[in-house]
Amino acid sequence: MxxxxxxxxxxxxxxxxxxxxxxxxxxxxxxxxxxxxxxxLPRGAVLVxxxxxxxxxxxxxxxxxxxxxxxxxxxxxxxxxxxxxxxGLNDTIGSGWPGRGSTDPRLSAxxxxxxxxxxxxxxxxxxxxxxxTAAVLAPTPASAAAGAPRKVFxxxxxxxxxxDSGDYLVAPHVAVLTALGEGSTSTAGxxxxxxxxxxxxxxxxxxxxxxxxxxxxxxxxLSLSRADxxxxxxxxxxxxxxxxxxNRASDIRLALATAREENIxxxxxxxxxxxxxxxxxxxxKVPVILDAEDNQAFTFDSLNATYRNAxxxxxxxxLVAFKPGIARIVFLxxxxxxxxxxxxxxxxxxEAALAxxxxxxxxxxxxxxxxxxxxxxxxxxxxxxxGDPLETTxxxxxxxxxGVEQPMTSRSRxxxxxxxxxxxxxxxxxxx
Numbered sequence: 001m002x003x004x005x006x007x008x009x010x011x012x013x014x015x016x017x018x019x020x021x022x023x024x025x026x027x028x029x030x031x032x033x034x035x036x037x038x039x040x041l042p043r044g045a046v047l048v049x050x051x052x053x054x055x056x057x058x059x060x061x062x063x064x065x066x067x068x069x070x071x072x073x074x075x076x077x078x079x080x081x082x083x084x085x086x087x088g089l090n091d092t093i094g095s096g097w098p099g100r101g102s103t104d105p106r107l108s109a110x111x112x113x114x115x116x117x118x119x120x121x122x123x124x125x126x127x128x129x130x131x132x133t134a135a136v137l138a139p140t141p142a143s144a145a146a147g148a149p150r151k152v153f154x155x156x157x158x159x160x161x162x163x164d165s166g167d168y169l170v171a172p173h174v175a176v177l178t179a180l181g182e183g184s185t186s187t188a189g190x191x192x193x194x195x196x197x198x199x200x201x202x203x204x205x206x207x208x209x210x211x212x213x214x215x216x217x218x219x220x221x222l223s224l225s226r227a228d229x230x231x232x233x234x235x236x237x238x239x240x241x242x243x244x245x246x247n248r249a250s251d252i253r254l255a256l257a258t259a260r261e262e263n264i265x266x267x268x269x270x271x272x273x274x275x276x277x278x279x280x281x282x283x284x285k286v287p288v289i290l291d292a293e294d295n296q297a298f299t300f301d302s303l304n305a306t307y308r309n310a311x312x313x314x315x316x317x318x319l320v321a322f323k324p325g326i327a328r329i330v331f332l333x334x335x336x337x338x339x340x341x342x343x344x345x346x347x348x349x350x351e352a353a354l355a356x357x358x359x360x361x362x363x364x365x366x367x368x369x370x371x372x373x374x375x376x377x378x379x380x381x382x383x384x385x386x387g388d389p390l391e392t393t394x395x396x397x398x399x400x401x402x403g404v405e406q407p408m409t410s411r412s413r414x415x416x417x418x419x420x421x422x423x424x425x426x427x428x429x430x431x432x
Contacts, residue, residue: 023049023067023403024047024048024049024063024065024066024067025047025048025049025066025067025068025069025380025400025403026045026046026047026048026060026062026063026066026067026068026069027045027046027048027068027069027071027076027382027384028045028060028062028068028069028070028071029043029045029070029071029072030043030044030045030046030071030072030074030075030076030384031043031044031074031075031076032044032045032046032056032076032374033075033076033077033351033354033374034056034078034373034374034375035077035078035351035354035355035358035359035372035373035374036056036359036373036374036375037375038056038057038374038375040351041056041057041058043058044056044057044058044060044076045057045058045059045060045062046060046076046374046380046382047060047061047062047063047066048380048382048400048403049403050403051379051380051402051403051404052377052378052379052380052403053374053375053376053377053378053379053380054376055376056374056375056376069384069398071384074384074385074386074387074397075384075385075386075387075388075389076374076382076383076384076385077131077354077358077374077382077383077385077389078133078358078359078371078372078373078374078381078382078383079131079132079133079134079358079371079381079382079383079399079400079401080130080131080132080133080134080336080337080357080358080383080389081132081133081134081135081136081321081336081357081358081361081362081371081372082127082132082134082135082136082324082333082334082336082357083135083136083289083321083322083323083336083357083361083364084136084138084157084243084269084289084323084324085135085136085137085138085323085324085333086100086137086138086333087121087123087124087127087132087135087137087160087162087333087334088117088118088119088121088123088124088135088137088160088168089113089116089117089118089121089137090118090121090123100113100116100139100140101139101140101141101154101155102139102154102155105151106224106225107225107227107228108151108152108153108154108155108224108228109153109155109156109176109202109227109228109231109232110155110156110225110226110227110228110229110230110231111139111154111155111156111227112155112156112158112172112173112231113137113138113139113155113156113157113158114137114156114157114158114159114160114169114171114172114173115158115172117137117158117160117168117169119166119168122410122411123333123334124162124168125162125164125407125409125410125411126334126410126411126412127162127333127334127335128162128164128399128401128406128410129396129399129408129409129410129413130334130335130337130396131337131383131385131389131396131399132162132334132335132336133161133162133371133381133383133399133400133401134159134160134161134162134170134362134367134371134381135159135160135162136157136158136159136174136361136365137157137158137159137160138154138157138177138243138269139154139155139156139157139177140154141154141177141178141179141245152178152195152198152199152202153176153177153178153202153228153231154177154178154179155176155177156172156173156174156175156176156177156231157173157174157175157176157177157243157365158170158171158172158173158174159171159174159365159367161371161381161401161402162401162406163401163402163404163406164401164404164406164407165404170367170370171365171366171367173231173234173240174240174365174366174367175240175241175242175243175267175365176231176232176235176240176242176243177242177243177245177269178195178199178242178243178244178245179244179245179246180192180195180244180245180246180248180251180254180255181245181246181247181248181251181270181299181301182299182300182301192251192254196254196258199258199262200258200261200262202224202228202232203232203235203236203262203264205224205229206229206232206233206235206236207236209229209233210229210233210236214229235264235265236262236264238263238264238265240265240366241264241265241266241267241287241364241365242259242264242265242266242267243266243267243269243289244266244267244268244269245269245270246268246269246270246271247270247271247272247273247294247299247301247302247305248272248273248300248301248302249273249274249276249277249304251301252268252271252273252274252277252281253277253280255268256277256280256281256284256286259284259286260284265286266286267286267287267288267289267364268281268286268287268288268289269288269289269323270289270290270291270294271288271289271290271291271309271313272290272291272294272301272302272304272305272309273301273302273303273304273305274288274290274309274313274318275304275306275308275309275312275313276304278312278313278315278316278318279316281313281316281318282313282316282317282318286318287318287319287320287321287360287363287364288313288318288319288320288321289320289321289322289323289361289364290309290310290313290320290321290322290323291322291323291324291325291339292307292309292310292322292339292340292342292343293324293325293339293342294309294325295307306346307342307343307346308346308347310322310343310346310347310348310352310353310356311343311346311347311348312347314348314349314352315347319360319363319364320348320352320356320360321356321357321360321361321364322336322339322340322343322356322357323336323339324336324339336357337357337389337390338392339357340353340354340356340357340390341353341390341391341392343356344390350390353390354389354390358372358373359372359373360372379401379402379403380400380401380402380403381400381401381402382398382399382400383396383398383399383400384396384397384398384399385397396408
């Protein structure tokens, strides 16, 4: 926690030192969807100073030295958060899930994917122009990493911001990833019983390590490392969650039972059949990060997948967020608003869908004190949209991260501008 706070403090110092961040900015006449105490304002204003939001409301006093953006007819929302994402972890913009994972048998929970980010990856500006200002990065599950040995943890998740300044790291370790399911449990040793046994053994070992009852030699014999034990310490202390990739209802029930036995916090990721256990999940206060596109039985783990999943969970009181599926095209990795928009026609309230890609991920991973909603004291991560951000025809007009306007350029847009004249129909010659 101390390390995380020091990273945040360092980022704030850098932002304050930037001339662009030092300005006073007012966005006026916008529909402001704050997802905070200010609510949804049909015509509101937001005042930003030194990269922070200082006021939001229907009536805001605008200082004489403020730069004013008249946003009449536009919608202002918090910046979007891409969750369980591989953004910036590879150099291509292809399809699939080209993330990162550890193949070293001595490193599982201790693998920290945030340090694999390439700030110059073309994926980052592609996501930024779509209104994404932050991302929760996840390693590939242990079973999906090429050549991976048997292990139960995939590594740690981290939070980045998509600022053009290069200051991307917000928190390098906010959770640890494990996986259940037909494909994943083979990596844990052959089945769900093996997964449960290894989880319980690893957590017990982490508690003993913290108490000084484990030496380095024993760790090596168990194919664990000091880094693994340090990564699991916040899990056993309940300061951070264990993210469990699970889709089948029976696997989710096993994860809930294991969390209860071990007194740890968990987050379900995937959750194709989570709606079948909505009341149990809500009672356990476990968030679920869904693939909102999952509505078919692609595997035996998702026989009961449905587009109504998010609506049923939300109605039961479950905190819901969205992620792209492993097999989905990269377009959905950089456009979480399309995932959220998919759920609204199937019963999820519009504001709940927007919350699932903004404030909910921030709450789940503990950075909602700085990001996720429009409220005084928070980072000015803001997006001005041409209309409803969950509609496919809407575009982001302006994106601000820490109060600094970001360039609305990307590789695909540069290619569009370069070649568009070559594909436009030739103008008809005027008749003589």
